[in-house]
Amino acid sequence: MAPLTLLTDFGLQDPYVGVMKGVIATLVPTAQVIDLSHQIPPQDVVAARLALILAYPYFPAGTVHVVVVDPGVGTDRRELAIALPQGYLVGPDNGVLMGVVQDQLASPPVAPDKTESLITAVALTQPQYWRTPTPSRTFHGRDIFAPVAAHLALGVPITALGPEIPVPDLVTLPLDRPEAQSSDGVGQVQGYDRFGNLITTLPAPVPLPSTARVLFKNETLPIGQTYGEVPIATPLALVGSHGWIEIAVNQGSAQAHFQAQVGDRVNMLWE
Secondary structure (H helix, E strand, O other), rough: OOEEEEEOOOOOEEEEEEHHHHEEEEEEEEOOOOEOOOOOOOOOOHHHHHHHHHHHHOOOOEEEEEEEEOOOOOOOOOOEEEEEEEEEEEEEEEOOOHHHHHHHOOOOOOOHHHHHHHHHEEOOOOOHOOOOOOOOOOOOOHHHHHHHHHHHOOOOOHHHHOEEEHHHOOOOOOOOOOOOOOEEEEEEEEEHHHHHHOEEEEEEEOOOOOEEEEOOOOOEEEEEOOOHHHHOOEEEEEEEOOOOOEEEEEOOOOHHHOOOOOOEEEEEOOO
């Protein structure tokens, strides 16, 4: 049985994460449940989207990823399950799941003309797969998402969980794809980690031209290979372990140094 992962903004003080694990264990006592993170800032769907993107490629086929960062819980926003060629996503229809879906469509693991047909999204409308037919209006992680994930791990077909939704109809977040221009590439900050490193939407070109530079907040930054190749407290750009261009400060926080926000424009200069 492939593992299940949990990604939430619940923190570690309260029992909410443990409760979700208890629901899963009741249905699948042998399930391997892996915590991606429970320290997503409260209601920060953009940060959750990025965390899922960073984690998704490193899990075996069939893994069920559950995301509960859900400021709209109890409203008319939909609950989703999505089947991808390599696994499943379960969570609210608020954009947290769509970063992985968009990456699959942009860089498919199979032939591009077959990828979209291998992605199935459904609304979770069948209460026999919930913990209770009358779920809490404030804890869908416990009453809908955790039990649905357990049923997927047990082999329940995704089409049994509810009606199919066309992928273009799913909610996406307002993060632009990078654009290639004649003399540069234009992207934006899509998130930052606990060290304050800014993760951009710009994929690192292979090979990386020796003349490439990054322009951010009116500073032109060299593209290095390690954080320590510039003096302490000095900013630079480099290729992060995720493959995107990252803006960092040696032994400091680029987010604080630049007062950066998600969505800030980033240019990669080729000349």
